[in-house]
Amino acid sequence: MATEIKAPTFPESVAEGSVAAWHKQPGDSVERDELIVEIETDKVVLEVVAPEAGTLSEIKAQEGDTVQSEQILGVLGAGAAKSGAANKAKPKAEAVSENKSEATANKPAAGNKPAVAGKTYEVKAPTFPESIQEGTVATWHKQVGEAVKRDEVLADIETDKVVLEVVAPADGALTEIKVEEGSQVESEAILATFAEGAGGDAAADEAQPAVEAKAEEGGDEKIGDRILAPAARKLVAEHNLDVNKIEGTGKGGRILKEDVQRAFESGSAKKSANKPAAAPQAAVAAAPAIEGERPEKRVPMSRLRQTIAKRLVQAQQTAAMLTTYNEVDMGAVMEMRAQYKETFQKAHDIKLGFMGFFVKAASEALKRFPDVNASIDGADIVYHGYQDIGVAVSTDRGLVVPVLRDTDSMKIADVEKSIVDFGKRARDGKLGIDEMQGGTFTITNGGIFGSLMSTPILNPPQTAILGMHKIQDRPMAVNGKVEIRPMMYLALSYDHRMIDGKDAVQFLVTIKELLEDPARLLLDI
Structure with a gap:
């Protein structure tokens, strides 16, 4: 049965791409998830892999052709071994059998797949987008010899924008780690070697007691009758949580990283008194702190933190930045929110927050003051006929700014859902690069941390940023009387090269x- 090979689904900001290179030709046999063709867009290079094993029978889009999102690129025929390929099957099997160790050859479980057992792979770093030059190996989730399943996470690569996952190409085990944690790597650099079939069922059975006893080892961990994913296991150990109080949403009740985060944030999984997983590390760190001593700890700055620092300094050095302030009475919004929050949640399955109101108000104001929605590109001014608003999200790694697209046409419910999704995926390091590029305006909310007033810094190449702050009851003069009102200070930082003070003040007043x-x-008035 023939299978269509399609271009990936392009992000909204990418209209089309071009076929950069075909790595397979008609008649070539391919394995599942093997790279077939690369699609180059104006932002990133996207890889198209084989949806299943087979033979490439037809190419419909040649190298250099322009293609649209999900366009058919070629056809994959069923059966990887046809005619001539079948004649090569025997020598190939013989070559593979020569590479197998005696332990692997004698293992009963390997008898079902003699043609692929012992196959070795090079584990490579992902293909970085053009805007990213290199990354850092943040964490190895697996060690040499540990049994892993296909598509299980082996390592995390941290770039200055996102964290990329490197997954196992098949069932097997790492045979060598060539790049240690903390090392810098370039796009498609070889990180390790991987052997298919290594660390199989027998090894997994032998490792099971050790896995239950050691939280620091990789792979799915079984604690009692609960199975934890590697990332979930790490969080459980860090926060010393009771796994029996965590609801697993993965396959077969498997506890995922998101489940642990949800339980920790809600407080439903209280810390266990008889399993102080984080205590040894704390004890080691506290040991040198003898009375009279002044301990210090030096750690390398993360790539994301380096990029944040670079961009903030660049913004202050290149823009004529100025900030104007105002205050807003939040009483009307709070009354509307209190009146409709339950109905809103039932209708949209999301809580009604304040950010939706600010995004919609900013979208309307941006339409009225196009200079605030513009950007400076060299000696040119770029006026944007749309409103793409970035919302600053704080994570353990640093501040990231995912972008809401076409906010003018979004409903408040859509805004709230998108922001909750951004926050969750930002904390998990799952945001895509395209989701953090191309904004025309930014909103940052320091009020959630208790900030009463601050001066936000521009997010280049944007020319303005709105700062929200905490809502605080203050005595205000209302119709000649003093009333206690819920007030919030607003701050608008703007590039005076582009925006005049009058427009900035009127924008904030709007x-x-x-x-x-x-x-x-x-x-609309």
């Missing part, structure tokens, strides 16, 4: 008016 009378958002 946001204030829209928030103090939310009906304006519906009436």
Whole structure:
């Protein structure tokens, strides 16, 4: 049965791509997930892999051709071994059998797949987008000799924008790690070697008691009758949680990283008193702290933190940055939120927060003041006919700014859902590079950490950024009387090269008016 090979689904900001290189030709046999063709877009190079094993029977888009999202590129025929390929099967099997160790050859479980047992792979770093030059090996989740399953995470590569996962190409085990944690690597650099079939069923059976006893070892861990994914196991150990109180949403009740984070944030999995997993590390760290001594700890700055530092300094050095302030009475928004929050949650399965109102108010204000929605490119001014608003999200690794696209056409429920999704995936390091590029304006909310007033720094090449702060009751003069009102300070930092002070002040006043009378958002006035 023939299988269509399609181009990937392009991000919204990418209209089309071009076929950069075919790695297989008609008649070539391919394995499942083997690289077939590369598609080059204006931002990244996307890899297209074989959806299943077979033979490439037809190429429909030649190298250099322009293709659209999910366009058919070629056809994969069923059966990897045809005619001439069948004649080569025997020598290939003989070559493979020569590479097998005696232990692997004598293992009963290997008898089902003699043609592939012992096959070795080079584990490579992912293909980095053009905007990323190199990455750092952040964590090895597996060690040499540990049994792993196909597509299980072997290592994390941290770049200045995202964390990329390197997964196992098949069932087997690592035979050699060539790049240690903390080392810098380039795109497609060889990280390790991997042997298919190594660390199989027998090894897994022998390792089972040790896995239950050691939380620091990789692979799926079984604690009692609960099975934990590697990342979940690490979080459980770090936070000293009770796995019996964590609901697993993975296959067969497997506890995933997201399940642990959800349980930890909700407080439903209290720390266990009889399993102080984090205590040994704390004891080691505290040991040198003898009275009278002044201990220090030196750690390398993460790539993301280096990039943040570079961009913040660049913004202050290259822009004529100025900040204007105002304050908004949040009473109307809070009353609307209190009145409809339960109905809203039932209708949209998401809580009604404040950010949705600010995003919609900013979208309307950006339409009225196009200079604030513009950017500077060298000696040119680029006016954007759309509103793509970045929302700053704080993570353990640093601040990231995923972008909401076409916010003018989004509903408040869509905004709230997207922000919750961004926050979750940002903490997991799952945000894509395309999701953090191309914004025309940014909103940052220091109020969630208790900030009363601050001066946000521009996010180049944007020319303005809005800072939200905590809502605090203050005495205000209302119709000649003193009333206690829930007030929030707003700060708008802007590039004075592009935006005049009058426009910046009026832009901020527009946001204030829209928030103090939310009906304006519906009436477009």
